[in-house]
Amino acid sequence: MTRIAVVAGDGIGPEVVGQARKVIDAVLPGVTATEYDLGAARYHRTGEVLPDSVLDELAGHDAILLGAVGDPTVPPGVLERGLLLKLRFAFDQYVNLRPARLWPGVPGPLAAVKPGEIDLVVVREGTEGLYAGAGGSLHRDTPAEVATEESLNTRHGVERVIRDAFARAGRRERRKVTLVHKTNVLTHAGSLWARAFEAVAAEHPDVTTEYQHVDAAAMFLVTQPQRYDVVVTDNLFGDILTDIAAAVTGGIGLAASGCINPEGRYPSMFEPVHGSAPDIAGRGVADPVAAVLSAALLLDQLGHADAAARVTAAVASELAGRTPGAPLRTEEVGDRLAGYAVG
Amino acid sequence: MTRIAVVAGDGIGPEVVGQARKVIDAVLPGVTATEYDLGAARYHRTGEVLPDSVLDELAGHDAILLGAVGDPTVPPGVLERGLLLKLRFAFDQYVNLRPARLWPGVPGPLAAVKPGEIDLVVVREGTEGLYAGAGGSLHRDTPAEVATEESLNTRHGVERVIRDAFARAGRRERRKVTLVHKTNVLTHAGSLWARAFEAVAAEHPDVTTEYQHVDAAAMFLVTQPQRYDVVVTDNLFGDILTDIAAAVTGGIGLAASGCINPEGRYPSMFEPVHGSAPDIAGRGVADPVAAVLSAALLLDQLGHADAAARVTAAVASELAGRTPGAPLRTEEVGDRLAGYAVG
Ligand SMILES: CC(C)[C@H](C(=O)O)[C@@H](O)C(=O)O
Ligand SMILES: CC(C)[C@H](C(=O)O)[C@@H](O)C(=O)O
Numbered sequence: 001m002t003r004i005a006v007v008a009g010d011g012i013g014p015e016v017v018g019q020a021r022k023v024i025d026a027v028l029p030g031v032t033a034t035e036y037d038l039g040a041a042r043y044h045r046t047g048e049v050l051p052d053s054v055l056d057e058l059a060g061h062d063a064i065l066l067g068a069v070g071d072p073t074v075p076p077g078v079l080e081r082g083l084l085l086k087l088r089f090a091f092d093q094y095v096n097l098r099p100a101r102l103w104p105g106v107p108g109p110l111a112a113v114k115p116g117e118i119d120l121v122v123v124r125e126g127t128e129g130l131y132a133g134a135g136g137s138l139h140r141d142t143p144a145e146v147a148t149e150e151s152l153n154t155r156h157g158v159e160r161v162i163r164d165a166f167a168r169a170g171r172r173e174r175r176k177v178t179l180v181h182k183t184n185v186l187t188h189a190g191s192l193w194a195r196a197f198e199a200v201a202a203e204h205p206d207v208t209t210e211y212q213h214v215d216a217a218a219m220f221l222v223t224q225p226q227r228y229d230v231v232v233t234d235n236l237f238g239d240i241l242t243d244i245a246a247a248v249t250g251g252i253g254l255a256a257s258g259c260i261n262p263e264g265r266y267p268s269m270f271e272p273v274h275g276s277a278p279d280i281a282g283r284g285v286a287d288p289v290a291a292v293l294s295a296a297l298l299l300d301q302l303g304h305a306d307a308a309a310r311v312t313a314a315v316a317s318e319l320a321g322r323t324p325g326a327p328l329r330t331e332e333v334g335d336r337l338a339g340y341a342v343g
Numbered sequence: 344m345t346r347i348a349v350v351a352g353d354g355i356g357p358e359v360v361g362q363a364r365k366v367i368d369a370v371l372p373g374v375t376a377t378e379y380d381l382g383a384a385r386y387h388r389t390g391e392v393l394p395d396s397v398l399d400e401l402a403g404h405d406a407i408l409l410g411a412v413g414d415p416t417v418p419p420g421v422l423e424r425g426l427l428l429k430l431r432f433a434f435d436q437y438v439n440l441r442p443a444r445l446w447p448g449v450p451g452p453l454a455a456v457k458p459g460e461i462d463l464v465v466v467r468e469g470t471e472g473l474y475a476g477a478g479g480s481l482h483r484d485t486p487a488e489v490a491t492e493e494s495l496n497t498r499h500g501v502e503r504v505i506r507d508a509f510a511r512a513g514r515r516e517r518r519k520v521t522l523v524h525k526t527n528v529l530t531h532a533g534s535l536w537a538r539a540f541e542a543v544a545a546e547h548p549d550v551t552t553e554y555q556h557v558d559a560a561a562m563f564l565v566t567q568p569q570r571y572d573v574v575v576t577d578n579l580f581g582d583i584l585t586d587i588a589a590a591v592t593g594g595i596g597l598a599a600s601g602c603i604n605p606e607g608r609y610p611s612m613f614e615p616v617h618g619s620a621p622d623i624a625g626r627g628v629a630d631p632v633a634a635v636l637s638a639a640l641l642l643d644q645l646g647h648a649d650a651a652a653r654v655t656a657a658v659a660s661e662l663a664g665r666t667p668g669a670p671l672r673t674e675e676v677g678d679r680l681a682g683y684a685v686g
Contacts, residue, residue, distance in 0.1 A: 080527040109566055111454040130494070135531040145498035147535040151473070155488035182579070184423040188478040192490040215586040222565060222590035223452055236525070240583055243558040247565035 002031045002302060005061040005267070009039040011276025012286035012330075013067025019288035019334025020065060020295040023314070026338040027307040028299060034061070038083060039069035040276070049082035055090060059266060063298050066271035067291065071278050081133065088126050091266035093259035094157060095164045096124035096238060097297065098273065100225075100245035100255065105320040108250050113225060118249050120228035121172075123165040124238025126259055128157040129189075131235045153189045153234070159196045164262055165232035166204045176208040176229035177201070180217040180237055193234065214241070221245055246273055254319075256293035260301055268301050270294040284330045289315055292337055314340035345374045345645060348404040348610070352382040354619025355629035355673075356410025362631035362677025363408060363638040366657070369681035370650040371642060377404070381426060382412035383619070392425035398433060402609060406641050409614035410634065414621050424476065431469050434609035436602035437500060438507045439467035439581060440640060441616065443568075443588035443598065448663040451593050456568060461592050463571035464515075466508040467581025469602055471500040472532075474578045496532045496577070502539045507605055508575035509547045519551040519572035520544070523560040523580055536577065561587055568592075589616055597662075599636035603644060611644050613637040627673045632658055635680055657683035 006021065008014035024031055036054060043049055058064060064087070069079050087093070102108045102118035134150035162179075169177045179197045183190030194211065201209045212220065214237045220227060221244045233241060246255040255273035272290030280286055293315055300308035317340045318333065349364065351357035367374055379397060386392055401407060407430070412422050430436070445451045445461035477493035505522075512520045522540045526533030537554065544552045555563065557580045563570060564587045576584060589598040598616035615633030623629055636658055643651035660683045661676065 076527040076533070077530045081530070085528070107454075109454060110452050111450075112452060131528055135494075135529065137531045137535065139498075141538070143498055145535055147496045147531040149494040149496075149529045149532045151478075151492040151494075153490045153492075155482075155486055182582075184419040185428070185474055185579075185582075186478065186492045187420045187424065188480045188490040189492045190419070192480065192488055195484070215582045218561065218583045219586040219590040219595065222587060223594065236528075239525075239528075239558045240561045243562040244565060244587065247562040251566065252562065 003061050004031060004033050005058050005064045006033045006035050007038050007064060007066040009067040009069040009276060010041055010071055011068055011278045011281035013276055015286050015330045016288040016291035017065060017067035019330060020291040022334045023292050023311055023338050023341055024295050026342045027310050028304055040071040040074045043074060050086055061267050062302055063267050064269040065298060066269055068276035070276050085131060087269055088259050092127060092261050093268060094127045094161055095260040095262055096126035097258040097260055098122045098124060098242040100249045102249045103316060103319040105322050106250040107324045108248060110248055118225045121230055122238055122242045122245060123161060123230060123232045125161045125235045128153055129235035151189055153192055155196060158193055162196055162200045162232055165230050166200050166207055169207045169230040172229060174229040175206060178228055178231045179211045180214050180231055180233040182214050217241060218244055221248060253287050254289050256290050256297055258297040258301060270298040286330050287328060288330050288334050310341045346404050347374060347376050348401050348407045349376045349378045350381050350407060350409040352410040352412040353384055353414055354411055354621045354624040356619055358629050358673045359631040359634035360408060360410035362673060363634040365677045366635050366654055366681050366684055367638050369685045370653050371647055383414040383417050386417060393429055404610050405645055406610050407612040408641060409612055411619035413619050428474060430612055431602050435470060435604050436611060437470045437504055438603040438605055439469035440601040440603055441465045441467060441585040443592045445592045446659060446662040448665050449593040450667045451591060453591055461568045464573055465581055465585045465588060466504060466573060466575045468504045468578045471496055472578035494532055496535055498539060501536055505540055505543045505575055508573050509543050509550055512550045512573040515572060517572040518549060521571055521574045522554045523557050523574055523576040525557050560584060564588055564591060596630050597632050599633050599640055601640040601644060613641040629673050630671060631673050631677050653684045
């Protein structure tokens with residue numbers, strides 16, 4: 001039996017996660033879901049972010065479905081470092097998977113790109129780089145202050161995420177992997193990434209490869225997003241590039257993500273890329289599509305490829321039927337998606 | 344008398360720099376220009392990148408005009424670290440200035456943005472951060488390899504570039520400065536940037552301020568570029584964001600940049616953002632507009648605001664008269680620009 005942990009979180013989190021659960025229940029009856037109260041609300045109430053006991057309990061699940069955490073009154077870094085990044089690191093979620101598609105029915109911002117033409121997935125490293133938390137400062141609040149942030153990269157960490165990217169590319173039609181880094185400036189980490197990439201590429205002669213500097217990739221994601229299939233990159237570059245990919249495919253309102261431990265030794269976590277959107281919370285107007293697409297990634301990761309495909313197809317039907325700009329009701333979208341998915 | 348050093352460089356560098364010089368001569372007769380042979384060609388011929396004697400000679404000029412350096416056969420990092428970054432650091436060019444405008448006549452990629460609506464300038468820090476060259480590796484080429492890159496940030500370095508951004512904003516119509524960083528993950532450097540920003544902002548009550556995480560800014564540069572006036576950010580974020588800004592305003596073919604030492608203790612350097620474009624080099628078809636706009640930044644920096652304004656107006660006339668997609672001749676564009684500028 002499949003056991004998932006649900007962290008609905010703050011703001012619109014509970015609303016959109018409710019629809020994602022509805023759709024999961026429709027395509028895979030019998031999943032057990034346990035709710036965990038984490039996020040800004042709990043932090044304000046109790047001062048706790050992620051107690052060790054909760055971390056232990058989460059570890060006992062097959063996957064985690066997360067809505068959104070945060071609100072503007074929590075100091076920067078508290079929930080990010082204490083909850084989201086803590087989970088990514090504790091559960092060794094080294095593959096941060098972020099697909100981006102320009103769905104028929106969704107008006108993208110780019111004049112020259114037609115629906116269907118963008119279909120890429122960014123495989124972002126999730127446990128190393130500048131996210132390692134290796135930094136510090138001296139002489140704080142004096143003119144002599146110095147602050148450092150260190151990017152830590154290991155062959156182990158880099159190679160495994162590159163392997164995942166090639167495996168995914170091998171299952172896709174175009175079979176192309178683009179490595180994005182900044183080898184001309186970050187020469188040490190860049191060289192490690194480039195050498196690991198070459199080594200893995202040599203084992204996959206059927207996969208086309210290319211390399212781009214991160215600044216060029218940021219530009220090409222705007223001018224030629226069609227050129228990308230699988231993009232593999234480091235933690236911070238992936239953070240930035242996936243928001244550009246979301247922007248050119250209609251905004252983070254539709255973007256799904258998975259923080260994956262591919263071996264399944266720890267639970268993977270799935271969440272919409274959007275935040276808690278306090279401005280529209282509680283009104284039942286948040287678009288649950290990103291949460292539902294995240295549920296599809298969850299199902300796929302747990303081996304239910306068919307159920308995942310049905311959810312993805314349901315989203316395609318939903319989006320194709322939308323009138324751009326028309327208001328939507330969260331519950332109604334969820335009902336329609338569940339209907340399409342079993343239909 | 345104004346003395347500039349010219350590094351035409353490789354590929355299309357000499358072609359576009361030729362037009363920039365033509366335009367400078369037209370608006371400010373009597374500038375002395377000394378050519379320096381640096382770049383991929385010299386590196387291949389002599390193994391030299393930037394001899395100390397040349398660095399000393401460059402230091403004796405009022406400014407440097409650079410075309411483009413590099414070709415695909417030079418190993419990554421050699422010219423970047425050895426020439427471009429060496430100059431930025433040696434000449435303490437801490438303001439990396441990158442304006443982005445959607446000019447009337449230029450078809451931008453964004454369906455919803457009209458010419459004239461984008462008019463922003465990124466003030467990118469140029470001498471710190473991940474560009475400091477502080478990194479290394481251990482156990483190279485073994486499974487135990489680890490590679491680091493360190494971002495170094497000082498109150499000194501951060502505050503001075505923020506001051507420059509506020510000064511520029513004070514001279515612009517909208518008077519708005521957006522700080523871009525990643526304070527929720529890079530908490531040490533982020534906190535330094537945020538505190539320095541607040542301190543400088545307090546001295547400028549007439550300037551509106553906002554803060555955005557780099558991933559959000561990357562997205563908003565695509566979905567709402569109109570919202571930005573002056574953006575101030577760190578070295579690497581600035582590298583990425585300026586390429587997005589270039590992309591949404593018609594591509595790096597039009598993007599100018601200045602690496603500026605505002606106090607004038609060392610020469611500032613001005614260069615188009617585009618590269619040496621070996622594929623079209625020598626054919627006389629490269630667009631010199633980015634080089635000419637860089638020359639305008641040079642003139643402005645040297646106190647010739649009028650001449651700079653005339654060059655910028657000339658570019659506006661040139662672009663407004665273009666038919667999108669029509670072929671152009673480098674020389675002819677240069678002649679037209681010189682004509683408009685004195686006209
Ligand atoms: C909230 C933040 C820590 C996070 C990140 O930087 O990874 C977010 O931007 C994301 O992309 O998931
Ligand atoms: C060539 C490279 C070192 C440089 C940078 O990263 O700064 C370039 O991308 C730029 O933006 O000027």
